[in-house]
Amino acid sequence: MKALNLHGINNLVYEEVETPSPKRGEVLLKIRACGICSSDEDRVMKTGTYHFPTIPGHEFSGEIIEVGEGVEDSYMGKKASVFPLLPCGKCSACKSEQYPMCSDYKYFGSRNDGGFAEYLAVPIWNLVILDDSIDYKVGALMEPAAVALHSVNIGGVKKGDKVAVIGTGTIGVLIGAFSKLKGAEVYICGRRRESMEKAESFGFETIDIQRLEEKVTEKTAGERMDVVFEAVGTNEAMEKAVLSTKNAGVVVAVGNPKSDFRLPKDVYWKILRRQLQIRGTWNSDYSEKNNDWKEVARLMSEHGFPFEKLITKTYSLKEYKEAFAALADKSVSKTKLMFVMD
Ligand SMILES: [Zn+2]
Numbered sequence: 001m002k003a004l005n006l007h008g009i010n011n012l013v014y015e016e017v018e019t020p021s022p023k024r025g026e027v028l029l030k031i032r033a034c035g036i037c038s039s040d041e042d043r044v045m046k047t048g049t050y051h052f053p054t055i056p057g058h059e060f061s062g063e064i065i066e067v068g069e070g071v072e073d074s075y076m077g078k079k080a081s082v083f084p085l086l087p088c089g090k091c092s093a094c095k096s097e098q099y100p101m102c103s104d105y106k107y108f109g110s111r112n113d114g115g116f117a118e119y120l121a122v123p124i125w126n127l128v129i130l131d132d133s134i135d136y137k138v139g140a141l142m143e144p145a146a147v148a149l150h151s152v153n154i155g156g157v158k159k160g161d162k163v164a165v166i167g168t169g170t171i172g173v174l175i176g177a178f179s180k181l182k183g184a185e186v187y188i189c190g191r192r193r194e195s196m197e198k199a200e201s202f203g204f205e206t207i208d209i210q211r212l213e214e215k216v217t218e219k220t221a222g223e224r225m226d227v228v229f230e231a232v233g234t235n236e237a238m239e240k241a242v243l244s245t246k247n248a249g250v251v252v253a254v255g256n257p258k259s260d261f262r263l264p265k266d267v268y269w270k271i272l273r274r275q276l277q278i279r280g281t282w283n284s285d286y287s288e289k290n291n292d293w294k295e296v297a298r299l300m301s302e303h304g305f306p307f308e309k310l311i312t313k314t315y316s317l318k319e320y321k322e323a324f325a326a327l328a329d330k331s332v333s334k335t336k337l338m339f340v341m342d
């Protein structure tokens, strides 16, 4: 099969590799769409993967075209998305079904080969079967969507809440979408006019980050927001998030940090005096009891939000140079870039 194989930092190669075959308890997925995550940009261009070569890509969906030993034939032909984490099953986090905190996990697209390929063998435990009405491209948005929904659940967003999301990237917009679907009043905060217009095209009110405190005061009669999401990963955004949250409100730390964080003393004081909760969020829940993926699959099949509009552009695997150049070009506003395979 053809795949994009990472042989070293900045050395992604479109080449022929061996087609995987499903082992016991696995299916073979014909990958139909795979999103390119900003973490893939770092993996490919800056940090590399855990070992080389590795096929990146952890946001994918596809069609089940073969079943391994012990897997029912009824899986054949089904549409599926994939929870990309392969837990060890032995550590204390795994025993309590808190898989993202597993101390010895594997991961499609970083520690293991992933979705920038035509086929992948996947254990049935990782499959999230999709409704036929969900497009493969929308199905490939399930991973970032589950991450976003998980953070919305961590923030405890409920009907009537006033919510600010700092960050206009894919995760930021998806956090806005799920907060809205939960009945909150949502404001998306960004810097660039183009990104704000994109958020507005989804029906969100936007706030320029430079004027965040002033606008928050205006929109909430001085009470500030119930929940604020920091989905950028910068010191400035975290400062603004703390300052925009109401007494006893919740700040959710979502953005991967770009540098060390240091808060001015008067901002830090606000965390104490306003009794703020600062909550971290990581990945998504995939347990029997709490399963962000199943909730996303249900919300996507209800078509209450135009998820497909998040996809700015699609590329074939062969067009990877163009795709990564577009990803690296920060002068162009975009949400999700995606590979599609026929
Ligand atoms: Zn990702």
Ligand SMILES: [Zn+2]
Pocket (backbone or CB within 6 Å): 087, 088, 089, 090, 091, 092, 093, 094, 101, 102, 103, 104, 105
């Ligand atoms: Zn584990």
